[in-house]
Amino acid sequence: MIPYGKQNISGDDIEAVVEVLKSDFLTQGPVVPLFEKKVKEYVGVPYAYAVSSATAGLHIACLSLGVGPGDLVWTSPISFVASANCALYCGAQIDFVDIDPISYNMSVPSLETKLALAEKSGKLPKVVIPVHLAGQSCDMLEIRRLSEKYGFRVIEDASHAIGGEFKSSKIGSCEYSDITVFSFHPVKIITTGEGGMVTTKDANLAEKLYRLRSHGITRDPKEMTTQPDGSWYYQQIELGYNYRLTDIQAALGYSQMNRLDIFVNKRHEIFQKYSELLSDIDIVKPCLNEEGKSSLHLYIIRLRQNNKLKISRNELFERLRLGGVFVNIHYIPIYRQPFFSQFHFNWDDFPESEKYYSESITLPMYPDLTYSDLEYIKKCLITPIGHQTLF
Numbered sequence: 001m002i003p004y005g006k007q008n009i010s011g012d013d014i015e016a017v018v019e020v021l022k023s024d025f026l027t028q029g030p031v032v033p034l035f036e037k038k039v040k041e042y043v044g045v046p047y048a049y050a051v052s053s054a055t056a057g058l059h060i061a062c063l064s065l066g067v068g069p070g071d072l073v074w075t076s077p078i079s080f081v082a083s084a085n086c087a088l089y090c091g092a093q094i095d096f097v098d099i100d101p102i103s104y105n106m107s108v109p110s111l112e113t114k115l116a117l118a119e120k121s122g123k124l125p126k127v128v129i130p131v132h133l134a135g136q137s138c139d140m141l142e143i144r145r146l147s148e149k150y151g152f153r154v155i156e157d158a159s160h161a162i163g164g165e166f167k168s169s170k171i172g173s174c175e176y177s178d179i180t181v182f183s184f185h186p187v188k189i190i191t192t193g194e195g196g197m198v199t200t201k202d203a204n205l206a207e208k209l210y211r212l213r214s215h216g217i218t219r220d221p222k223e224m225t226t227q228p229d230g231s232w233y234y235q236q237i238e239l240g241y242n243y244r245l246t247d248i249q250a251a252l253g254y255s256q257m258n259r260l261d262i263f264v265n266k267r268h269e270i271f272q273k274y275s276e277l278l279s280d281i282d283i284v285k286p287c288l289n290e291e292g293k294s295s296l297h298l299y300i301i302r303l304r305q306n307n308k309l310k311i312s313r314n315e316l317f318e319r320l321r322l323g324g325v326f327v328n329i330h331y332i333p334i335y336r337q338p339f340f341s342q343f344h345f346n347w348d349d350f351p352e353s354e355k356y357y358s359e360s361i362t363l364p365m366y367p368d369l370t371y372s373d374l375e376y377i378k379k380c381l382i383t384p385i386g387h388q389t390l391f
Ligand SMILES: *Cc1c(COP(=O)(O)O)cnc(C)c1O
Pocket: 052, 053, 054, 055, 056, 079, 080, 082, 083, 131, 157, 159, 160, 182, 183, 184, 185, 194, 195, 196
């Protein structure tokens, strides 16, 4: 079976984890800050806090920006449900902006149109969450321009995108946003098992993110409402969570960071090989934007309705799965989820997302994918069911 994504674990990774297991601290020890420092230096940002997942990171990112009941948050419908749920956790309302037909990221013209309408009806969003789908940055320059014009804050859902760049800055530098969130789930670019990180340039937001990650507790006398009772003293000054990462996980993350550029470069090599192998097949291949560097988390193809393969998307999906190629769809538009039916979204409001959902398939993409895997995937793509042999 060839999965769509897979982690790469080295001997060094295993040793790093074992070292923590033999140490005094399994959590809240020295390794989490070391991992944070490593990510900070890599992306070029003053503050970074490791969290238990990107979902947790998105939640405290929204809270730190003051998202609450009565507020609106907008994101892309072509994302994982967590990009929308973070707003709902805060009691806010969620809405979606349709995607761009080429990059599949949030469409800037659609965002601009929707903002102009929202301004008239007095329903502007407090926060917009662009998602860097497949590791390719959204047009952050334009999104920042709109955020200044309409007064919303920006959280980058960069769950797919550590190691990527937009213009001359690394994703996570928050050059064009308030907060960036990474995921370290095993299918993503680097992994800690479960885990994530939030980054920001803003000292006040950093303080809030740090507190919210651990119960809303502070040990800093400057943040306390009274003088400390003694050196043991701490105060809970708001409602926070236990969204901490363990030192065991951070050790894995730190060790994985040593190979981040290698991982991304391998993904680019695989991308090139796919381009060559699939050049004569009538599918729409992913388009790389010149304005940055994608971390290439996913390799998404589209199959047009009257394609020369003479096959429907669903048939091709089943053909690949039957052949042992564990393709996937990223994503089912979030508004289609049964839980979201209570918000009465009109699917026709998102024509590009609907079209994308009916045409897309995610092919396998991970550093250890071999050339013979790719040749096998191509064979499955073009060989009718019944003519295939399992590899
Ligand atoms: C994976 C993912 C998340 C959630 O990440 P977790 O670390 O599993 O919580 C959020 N948004 C997007 C776009 C993702 O792909």
